[in-house]
Amino acid sequence: MPAKSVQRPEGRARLNRKRVLQTAIRLADEEGIEKLSMRRLGVGLGVEAMSLYNHVSNKEDLLNGMIDALYSEIELPSHDDDWKTALRKRSVSVRDVLLRHPWANGLMDSGTSPGPGTLRHHDRVLGTFRNGGFSLAMTAHAFSALDSYVYGYAKQEKALPFDTEEQAAVMASAMLAQLPASEYPYLYELMGKHVLRPGYNYADEFSFGLDLVLDALERERDLEGAD
Amino acid sequence: MPAKSVQRPEGRARLNRKRVLQTAIRLADEEGIEKLSMRRLGVGLGVEAMSLYNHVSNKEDLLNGMIDALYSEIELPSHDDDWKTALRKRSVSVRDVLLRHPWANGLMDSGTSPGPGTLRHHDRVLGTFRNGGFSLAMTAHAFSALDSYVYGYAKQEKALPFDTEEQAAVMASAMLAQLPASEYPYLYELMGKHVLRPGYNYADEFSFGLDLVLDALERERDLEGAD
């Protein structure tokens, strides 16, 4: 009889950092990040809260680890596509991940030093610009501009008080009914003539801005001399 | 003898929502948002924690109120400037406010319905696009793209593990020393040949991206027919 399996006949496998992080991510997705406490995470893993501290140095470390794990979920820019296609796909993937894990965006401005998944991701994005003919200085510009847009969009999308087209319509109607048109004429116009149009979906704005930025970056690259 | 002044010879003036919000903003600036508790805010106002609930319905309401108050700190787009200048100044002002109150960015994705300061601000931005010759649909695109960039940039800036040029140099040197160059070649290049250059300052990237977006939006406006 194998000794290793007999030792833990009932309880789950031994804890490790990966299981802790993955369960934490799942709990944050299912119940919201504000409900994720060390005690609840312990319950989710069949373990006491303090046991987690053997694999995570404190809650901040836990949250940073969750973020770094998410970076590995993002599709890296492909070597096979041209730079614009590769970065477009990557940017869509970033947004998808942030939609799947809406709590993540707010944790990414902690100013702590990045983990290996984060570094790998950034390295590949930088490389895609460089191999796409961007000078080093222009790569720095482009990296900042593109990611500012992508993460900023995800943030705006989450901040909206509606998700679906129906909710948007309800919200817009409520605002039209309650807000004084004289005070907010342009919001009034936007709600009445744009948001309430059938087929309106804020999510469509992502592509517009993404192409706007990518095309503008291409022009900047071409205006520069070679590296 | 004026009755009103004699009633409170020692204690501070009576509490009101505005004083609560302003003190909360000051405390968040000085000690960090994570240190802002109802009890500490009470101390800062010379009052017990529970007294705050007469002016704020709960902590979430407090935080939303703080955000809305900050929107009034942002310089509204001027009617006198052309649209691009007006929105450029406004965008710079947004970034300034978010630098002054670094905790605010993370609170703005709560998905709650916006306060009057927020609505006023958005209305004026929309109006600037409309009066600048943007169609309604293009205004919606432009609003989303511009604010995604501006708020996203502020977020990226805060997420960086360094603030000043010196800190950036220290950080870059540390990364060069610790990271395997073979694994992160492009990060390596960026740190060694760009960040470590004298005069490097990430803050300079803001203007590049801002002009990139504004110029690209102008193009899009011109490509469209009239509204």
Place this chain on the structure above:
DNA sequence: AACATACGCTTACGGTGTAAGTTTATCAAT
């Protein structure tokens, strides 16, 4: 002067992150 209301206070409860110390499980070397 009397009342109604608004507001500040006290107390209490269930929750949080985590420091400190103890017990148990695992693995390496004999």
Place this chain on the structure above:
DNA sequence: ATTGATAAACTTACACCGTAAGCGTATGTT
């Protein structure tokens, strides 16, 4: 297989959190 070392899970405890409930007093109105 036994021992000893190490890693990891547990128990207890503490200071702090948001806020519900209820009380007393100050304020403003009649």
